[in-house]
Amino acid sequence: MAKPYRSRINRQPSQFRIKFIPSITVILGSMITALPVITDYPILPPMGLLVLLSWRLIRPGYWYVWAGFPLGLVDDMFSGQPFGSSAFLWSLVFIILETLDRRGVGRDYWQDWLIASLSIIFVLVCGMLIIDFQSNFLRLEILIPQILLSILLYPFVTRLIGAIDNWRVAT
C-alpha cells in the first residue's frame, strides 16, 4: 500500500504525542500493581515514580513544578498507600528537583542516577513511615530489596523512556 504523501520539510510532530505521552507512561507505570504478583512484603519497584523521575531528569523544564501532585493522586489510586501520600511526596521531590535545576549547573548521567536513587529512597522510606511511624521506624530494613531493585532498574527505565522520548518528538 502506498504511503500517503508527506512533506519532506517543515514537518510538525504530533501535538498529542508531545503533550500527553509523558503523563500516559507515568500512569501506566503506576498501574504496575495490576500485575498478578502477590507478595508478603513490598518488592515491586514503584514504576510510576521511576518513569516520572526518568522524564523529569531527561527533560528538565518539560514538567511544571506542580505536576507531581496530579500524577501522585493517580498513583495513589493504584498503590494502596493512604490517599495523598504519593501526591505529597512526589510534589516535594519536584520542588527539590526544580531548585536543583535553578542552580543552572549541568549534570552528567551518574549524577542523574544519584539524584534519582536519593529520590526513590526518600519516597519509599517516607511512604512506609506515613503508614505507621512508630512500629515501622524500627523495621525499615524490609524496604532494602525493593530500594535496591528500584535503583538498579532506573537506568533501564531511563533507556526505555529515552526511546519513547525520541519517538515522541519524531515527525
Place this chain on the structure above:
Amino acid sequence: MAPPNNRRPGFSKRAQYSIFASYLLGILGAIVGLLLLLISIFDPRGFSALRTIGAEATAPISKTLVEIGSVTGNAAENVSAYFNAASKNAAMKRELEKNRIEILEARSLKQENERLKRLLGLEKEVPDAIGMARLISSTSSSSRRIATLGLGSSDGILVGQPVRAPEGLVGRVLETGPTTARILLVSDSQNVIPVKRANDGLPAFATGRSDGTVEVKPINLGDNPFKGGDLMITSGSGGLYAPGIPVAVVIRQNDTGAIARILANPAKVSHVIVQPMFQAETVAAVQAEQGVGVDGNGTDSEGTEAAGGGE
C-alpha cells in the same frame, strides 16, 4: 543533560513572577497532598471510592494475566513432575498408606465430636462459603499489604467478611467494588487478629509485620510462654473470624511475645474462600457501642475489646 532554555529570568519581571507562581503552585500541591493524606489517615474509608475505581479499572488486565500465569505455571509443574517420577511414586504410596489410617482415625473422632456437640446442644451451623475466587493482584510496591480479589459486592461480598484458604486465614474484606474486593492480608501491619494457642487455648493477638510474619503478643503480659512450633488459631473473639482457623506458627520468641510465620502464603494459595462473619450481631453490637466501623485502618478495636473480656 540538555541545557535548559529558561534558566535565568534576568531582569524581566514577568519571567520572575512566572517562576515564582510555578513554585507557589508546586508548594500548594504539596500542601493539598498533605491535607489529603491527613484526611485519609483519620478517615481511612474516605477515598475508598477512588481506590475502587482504580481496582475495577485494572481488574480485567489482572484477571487475564492470572489466567495466563496459572496455565504456564501448571505447565512447568507438569514437566518437572516427570523427573524422579519413580522414586516419588514409591514415596507417595507409603504416604498414602499412612494417611489412610489417619483418615479413618479422624473420621471416628469427627463422629464422636458431632455426637458430643449434639449432647451439649452446641450444634451451630457451620459458616459456609459466600464465594471462592483467586487473588488477582496485590499492592506489591507499597508497604501496605492489601490484595485484590476477583469477586465483589455483586457476588454478595460485604466489608468485614473473613477470607481464608485451605492452609489458613488470608485476611478480611476491606473495601468492595462491583466486581472486585480489596482484602487486608494477615501480614498487614494494621491488621490485628485475636488468636489462641491451639493446644491450650492461651489467648493472644497477632499483628502483621508486612514481611510474611506476624507478631504474637499474649494478653496476659508478664510471662512469655511461647516456644517454636506453637500453632496459633483464631479464637473467635470479637465475632469476626470463626474460631479454629489456623493463622500462624511460632518461629522464635522475642522480648514481648513471639514472631510467627503466616501459614497461608497469599502468593502460593490458588483460590481463597470468603466466609460470612462468624457472629455478625456481636460485631454490630460492639461497633455500635464504640461508634466505629470495621474501618479501613483496621485497628480492630472491636476484636481487642471482646477478646480482652471474653476469654
